[in-house]
Amino acid sequence: MLTVRAPATSANLGSGFDVFGVALERPADVVRVSKAERTTIEVTGAGSEYIPEDPEKNTVGAVAKALDAPAHIEIDKGIRPASGLGSSAASAAAAAVGLNELYGRGHSREALVPIAAKGEAVVSGDAHDDNVAPSIMGGFTIATDDGVTQVDADIPLVACLPDIVVSTRDARRVVPERAGVDQLVETVGNAARLTTGMHRDDPDLVGAGMYDSIVTPARAKLIDGYAGVREAALEAGATGVTISGAGPTVIAACHEGDQRAIGSAMIERFAEEDVEAQVYQTRIGAGATVF
Ligand SMILES: Nc1ncnc2c1ncn2[C@@H]1O[C@H](COP(=O)(O)OP(=O)(O)OP(=O)(O)O)[C@@H](O)[C@H]1O
Ligand SMILES: N[C@@H](CCO)C(=O)O
Incomplete structure (x- = not known):
């Protein structure tokens, strides 16, 4: 065995x-x-x-x-x-x-x-x-x-899992079929920043590169309170916040030592929407x- x-x-x-x-x-x-x-x-x-x-x-x-x-x-x-x-x-x-x-x-x-x-x-x-x-x-x-x-990269992360179920199958149905050239240019820039940030173990560059205006806004509608939770995490020190996979987990990148405050802020913001959530203070492993 x-x-x-x-x-x-x-x-x-x-x-x-x-x-x-x-x-x-x-x-x-x-x-x-x-x-x-x-x-x-x-x-x-x-x-x-x-x-x-x-x-x-x-x-x-x-x-x-x-x-x-x-x-x-x-x-x-x-x-x-x-x-x-x-x-x-x-x-x-x-x-x-x-x-x-x-x-x-x-x-x-x-x-x-x-x-x-x-x-x-x-x-x-x-x-x-x-x-x-x-x-x-x-x-x-x-x-x-x-x-x-x-x-191999080392970036502190906070993963906040709300008590909501989103299946990958459903989340793939809302992905837009087309994107504009401006959005593609922006996405390439962000993906390049994120990749460079991973090479440098730089949470600021990784966080900045996590922004996406194509898929994430469409999927955010499946997660009650997403916009507020994202905002709360950024205010608490997150360097970038987005949907993890197909959701509903919301993932934040941050500096060492900021995980606890960010996790609490995310849980409190979900609670305002009457959504229970749990937090994993984690990192790339x-x-x-x-x-
Ligand atoms: N070994 C397994 N572990 C977990 N789910 C499984 C497994 N085998 C089949 N399933 C089914 O897969 C579905 C969950 O998969 P789904 O891809 O939606 O979620 P996920 O794996 O948590 O997330 P994501 O791929 O978005 O990160 C459920 O319907 C579950 O019953
Ligand atoms: N890339 C996939 C991950 C989920 O399995 C998606 O977002 O649909």
Whole structure:
């Protein structure tokens, strides 16, 4: 038997829709895999009552199939589903890393990314890699059709998860089909600033690069109180704030020592909308770890 801890992730970071992602130091899923004749799945932990154990419907089932690695897979969820924190991707990433090792398949971490993404296709209809890439490889990742570029980065973050459910499938329906040239120019500039900020471990540059005027405003309508929470986080010292993945988590970049004040401000602002929320004081962290 093998045990793997795979971290939550924050995809998009505003200017990098479907491309950028970061691994978060916490929360995480813990997945145990043991060889079996056929794949069976057991799920416990956060939101487990909403997660199917049928291998055709759980992200880890698709991964076991792709690796031709039937197994009994126990998933202990530390990441609530439909959170915008890459919950379904973390399980898929953990299964890919664990089954690859258990069956000695010999794939590199980068080669496991498209395999884990097959799990994402099961739940969102699309095999995007921007959550599985950082969950497997750690740090800041740039996932394109040509592969993944990974940068080790260290930026303090605050992830505020409100008690609202937004499924990736629904959040993808509101993404605008077109953008103007002005918006594209602005987005390229912000994405470049964010990438440079990651290389320099510079929270100001990363925060400034998190601004996006194309996808985020359309999705903000699915999160009660988003504009006020963003404003409150910025007033409390955040260097940038955006929607994490497809939402509803709101993610803020900041300087060391500012996380507590920012987290409290975000929770208080959600409370004014009668929305309960929880905060993770976190930072960019490592990828899946085998025990
Ligand atoms: N192992 C799994 N862990 C979590 N959710 C799963 C898993 N397998 C299948 N699902 C299903 O996936 C859906 C949640 O995935 P979704 O992509 O909407 O959210 P997310 O993974 O938290 O967020 P995001 O991709 O926006 O960061 C739920 O319907 C859940 O039942
Ligand atoms: N890039 C994806 C991440 C969610 O899985 C989205 O925003 O729809």
